[in-house]
Amino acid sequence: MLVATVTKTIPLTAVSFVLGLVIALVVALARLSSIGPLSAVARVYISLIRGTPLLVQLFIVFYALPQIGLVIDPFPAAVLAFSLNVGGYAAEVIRAAILSIPKGQWEASETIGMGYATTLQRVILPQAARVAVPPLSNTLISLVKDTSLASTILVTELLRVAQLAAAPTFDFFALYGVAAVYYWVICLILSFAQNRLESRLERYVAR
Amino acid sequence: MSELASEPSVRRDLLTVRGVRKAFGELEVLRDISFDVPAGTVTTIIGPSGSGKTTVLRTLNALDRADAGVIGIGDVSVDFGAPVERATLARFRAQSGMVFQAHNLFPHKTVLQNVIEGPVIVQKRPKAEAIADARRLLDQVGLAEKADQYPYQLSGGQQQRVGIARALALKPKLMLFDEPTSALDPELVGDVLRVIKDLAAEGWTMVIVTHEIRFAQQVADQVLFIEAGVVLESGPPAQVLGAPSEARTRQFLQRILDPI
Numbered sequence: 190m191l192v193a194t195v196t197k198t199i200p201l202t203a204v205s206f207v208l209g210l211v212i213a214l215v216v217a218l219a220r221l222s223s224i225g226p227l228s229a230v231a232r233v234y235i236s237l238i239r240g241t242p243l244l245v246q247l248f249i250v251f252y253a254l255p256q257i258g259l260v261i262d263p264f265p266a267a268v269l270a271f272s273l274n275v276g277g278y279a280a281e282v283i284r285a286a287i288l289s290i291p292k293g294q295w296e297a298s299e300t301i302g303m304g305y306a307t308t309l310q311r312v313i314l315p316q317a318a319r320v321a322v323p324p325l326s327n328t329l330i331s332l333v334k335d336t337s338l339a340s341t342i343l344v345t346e347l348l349r350v351a352q353l354a355a356a357p358t359f360d361f362f363a364l365y366g367v368a369a370v371y372y373w374v375i376c377l378i379l380s381f382a383q384n385r386l387e388s389r390l391e392r393y394v395a396r
Numbered sequence: 397m398s399e400l401a402s403e404p405s406v407r408r409d410l411l412t413v414r415g416v417r418k419a420f421g422e423l424e425v426l427r428d429i430s431f432d433v434p435a436g437t438v439t440t441i442i443g444p445s446g447s448g449k450t451t452v453l454r455t456l457n458a459l460d461r462a463d464a465g466v467i468g469i470g471d472v473s474v475d476f477g478a479p480v481e482r483a484t485l486a487r488f489r490a491q492s493g494m495v496f497q498a499h500n501l502f503p504h505k506t507v508l509q510n511v512i513e514g515p516v517i518v519q520k521r522p523k524a525e526a527i528a529d530a531r532r533l534l535d536q537v538g539l540a541e542k543a544d545q546y547p548y549q550l551s552g553g554q555q556q557r558v559g560i561a562r563a564l565a566l567k568p569k570l571m572l573f574d575e576p577t578s579a580l581d582p583e584l585v586g587d588v589l590r591v592i593k594d595l596a597a598e599g600w601t602m603v604i605v606t607h608e609i610r611f612a613q614q615v616a617d618q619v620l621f622i623e624a625g626v627v628l629e630s631g632p633p634a635q636v637l638g639a640p641s642e643a644r645t646r647q648f649l650q651r652i653l654d655p656i
Binding site: 291311394395 | 489493503517546
């Protein structure tokens with residue numbers, strides 16, 4: 190199980206989360222854009238992701254896409270489904286975080302000659318990060334546990350290994366108990382990292 | 397500054413504003429604003445709240461884009477009635493530096509980082525040179541020892557002076573101030589006004605929206621009284637503030653100087 194955790198669960202979580210954040214940033218900016226169609230597409234995407242079960246999304250990517258000729262291996266299929274899912278949820282978090290930054294910050298950047306991308310990168314996102322870290326940590330911690338769903342599409346991640354071991358021995362308590370502890374430990378470490386990150390980002394805020 | 401000093405003694409207009417109009421939806425905020433600001437002089441804009449005085453200032457930096465009218469700063473002139481190219485707009489913006497009422501410093505950057513952000517990131521000047529410049533400017537506004545602090549660690553007046561240094565660091569031709577002291581505690585106002593006065597003495601061309609009538613009297617070469625989107629009265633402070641010809645101006649001054 191340790192092997193499955195290190196080689197599957199953790200990489201699956203990490204890759205999906207990073208890709209998901211990239212998708213989320215793009216979707217959030219599209220949603221905030223003044224270009225009507227762009228904003229509409231982002232809205233529909235968010236609505237679809239949040240309005241359908243993750244398990245269904247996973248099945249569509251792994252079982253349905255092959256029917257139209259798109260065969261994807263279990264692990265990349267899981268990465269695809271999870272990052273699209275994270276993208277939908279985190280987009281709203283990032284959008285809200287960007288909106289929480291006062292208009293004056295955009296204006297000040299404008300008056301010193303910065304364009305949109307530079308302002309976003311140097312002024313808005315660093316400040317929005319502080320707002321977004323707690324809710325994004327929630328998303329990440331949910332994702333750690335959601336990766337267990339990948340067991341249904343033949344990814345031999347942590348839960349799948351526990352299942353396979355339990356099948357012949359009927360040792361459900363011990364094996365699923367250990368699996369649960371593994372998830373919990375990962376989440377504990379992430380919570381600790383979240384606290385560290387938060388206090389780092391709080392350093393310029395009056396207390 | 398050295399540029400200004402080397403200019404001929406004949407006063408040229410650094411800023412010319414002709415027929416500027418601006419509406420927000422149905423609301424016509426500016427209805428034909430025209431005025432000139434000679435190089436090396438200070439113009440203060442006064443007027444009741446809602447008169448459009450802040451909007452005038454913001455159109456000078458294209459933070460609010462005028463719907464019509466021509467604004468010229470230095471050798472960059474823009475006709476806002478026609479489509480404006482991005483590059484032209486950027487060049488136009490670069491002519492002026494803006495100091496906001498609410499300072500709008502970048503809270504996640506130190507005082508020094510705030511001041512060098514524009515020169516290093518936008519103007520691509522060497523960092524060491526920008527830092528040396530920034531330290532000199534911070535010294536000038538009396539905050540040399542605050543360079544490594546974050547904005548939240550400063551008082552309102554100090555924050556505002558950093559805002560001034562940040563705008564100066566880009567070496568604009570024209571400095572714009574939007575009610576720079578309105579958000580400050582009364583005992584902090586003086587420090588900020590002193591810095592602005594020093595800049596006037598150095599020969600900076602400035603446009604200042606303010607409620608500080610006494611300050612306007614001391615520092616201004618020209619006062620504009622704006623009401624309902626037009627320049628109702630303009631001239632030297634002795635005339636506009638001392639002996640206003642318009643009844644509305646008199647009324648406004650009386651209300652400000654003697655509020656009760």
